[in-house]
Amino acid sequence: MQIAGVDIYVNHPVLHLGATDWVPLSLALDAAPAAGCDTHVAVRVRPQRGLIKVRLFTPSDDPQVQRPDPAFATVFDGTLLLSDGRIAVGDVEQQTRFVHRVGDRGQFNVRVAVNAPGPDASAIDIVIVGSSK
Secondary structure, three states, rough: EEEEEEEEEEOEEEEEEOOOOOOOOOOOOOOEEEEEEEOOEEEEOOOOOOOOEOOOOOOOOOOOOOOOOOOOOOEEEEEEOOOOEEEEEEEEEOOOEEEEEOOOOOEEEEEEEEEOOOOOOOOEEEEEEEOOO
16 A cells, blocks of 8 residues: 655665665665665666656555556565654755654565666655564
8 A cells, every 4th residue: 555655856866765864874886776774775766857756655455555566676675774663765965855654663674666777767666564573
């Protein structure tokens, strides 16, 4: 079930998502479409050519609700420590930031998928599968 969504304009080809704390300097994307650490995920996106659509989902058994796009490629599937129970999505230059509460503080199972892995990604689906407390 979609619980949030935002369109973000980016000048730099990397979008960060994860804890509301600072992104660690050690999180290096290199040439990969995405890279993660214990608190954040960096996703390569298409900069300066339009908005990046980001949608946030939780699982649902209801067939009537909107779901993540099954055609998207998964670029991260792991746990993120969200120290305040909120997930933040924002550009590297910290010009735009979106924050949404997903639960109590703790570790959450997170899956990140994009419409085109690499420099042409323009849509990201984030699925918060649940807390792994």
